Amino acid sequence: MTDTSQAVLMNGADLARSHVDRTADRAAEFERRTGRRPCLATVLVGDDPASATYVRMKQNRCRRAGIDSRHTPLPATTSTGELIDVIRGLSADPEVHGILLQHPVPQHVDERAAFEAIDPAKDVDGVTMHSFAAMAFGLDGFDSCTPGGILRLLDAYDVDPAGRTAVVIGRSPILGRPVSALLLARDATVTTCHSRTPDLPSAVRTADIVVAAVGRPEFVRGDWIKPGAVVIDAGYNPGNVGDVAFDEAVERAGMITPVPGGVGPMTISVLLEQTVDAAFRQAGPDGTS
Structure with a gap:
């Protein structure tokens, strides 16, 4: 990744709209079949x-x-x-x-x-232990929706996690831990940080990809960001504020998600996609189950 003075904004809102349109086409196909x-x-x-x-x-x-x-x-x-x-x-x-x-x-x-x-066949939000295990082992199942949305954002912007250093700030069972598992499955080297991580800023400065999921407004400061890093802000706090100090980080990051309009819309689009996936799986090949 190269140094930049102005990050590319990763527009989750536009991506989610096109994603939902494709899901609508698949939902219509399900209705035609069943x-x-x-x-x-x-x-x-x-x-x-x-x-x-x-x-x-x-x-x-x-x-x-x-x-x-x-x-x-x-x-x-x-x-x-x-x-x-x-x-x-x-x-x-x-x-x-x-x-x-x-x-x-x-x-x-x-x-x-x-x-x-x-x-588990209806766990389209990816919150059960079954879904987490499937994510961790790369088996068929349902992603936790926000982590799944983050991976789809990375794919849309041609960010390949393989061989990169990723730092995830937060270890909740529906965000921090599953996104760490998904990044690891994509061959990233992943560090999961939390409230007891010593010298957190130094850990973040090593990251090619930063995922902020700590639930504290503007917790991640701009000078923590490695120049050119991809910054995914999965936080949402009162006042439309994320977990990253956006005005600071945008001057150092290579790519960054805005809040709102970044990760949030992708979360819902993954939920809808997985609902249609579940419908097809439950219907079976003949559409009668």
Whole structure:
């Protein structure tokens, strides 16, 4: 990678639109074959405004892609057992092809137990242990949607991780860890950093590819960035601010994702793509399953 004074912006919004258009074509093909549309079931526990907004956004994208959307709102007092029963019911419903449990759930709910109630064949958000194992071993399964969106962004901008040094800041089970696994599967040399990483700025300065997924506004400073590096900002904080100090980093990076308009739209496009994938897999070769 070469030095640059102004980074190329990795436009996830435009890429996601073309991606959703291709998904819509595949959804229409599924409907022609089977007489029904792919169906994504969303489950929201409580009334967190941000989560409700995300669910509405996903429903709107479903309509654009020709995917049916079934929403199950649950009160904030819902217990883990009650939530698991709902998810198991959706898992058993042949009309539902994909299931999305909007996270985070209220603190009293065991989120991991709820995720594991999702049938792996319908885990289009890539949150189960089955999906993580499939990602780690390069087997058929579903990507965690944000990591999957990040890899598709890299591909669209001809960034090959093979032989490059990648630093992932964050180790959450739905972002940091799976994106590390996907980059490793692409032959990158991956360092996963977190709150106990000593001298984090020095670690980041080694990276050809930086993925910021720490959930702290403008945490990654511009002088941490190796000149010419690819910077993927997977954070979203109040005020449309990412995890990277954009105005500083854009002067050193070779490529960088904006916030908003970078990783976020790709996350939803992967969710829709994987819902259609799940529908085809469940229908089988004759379209009758």
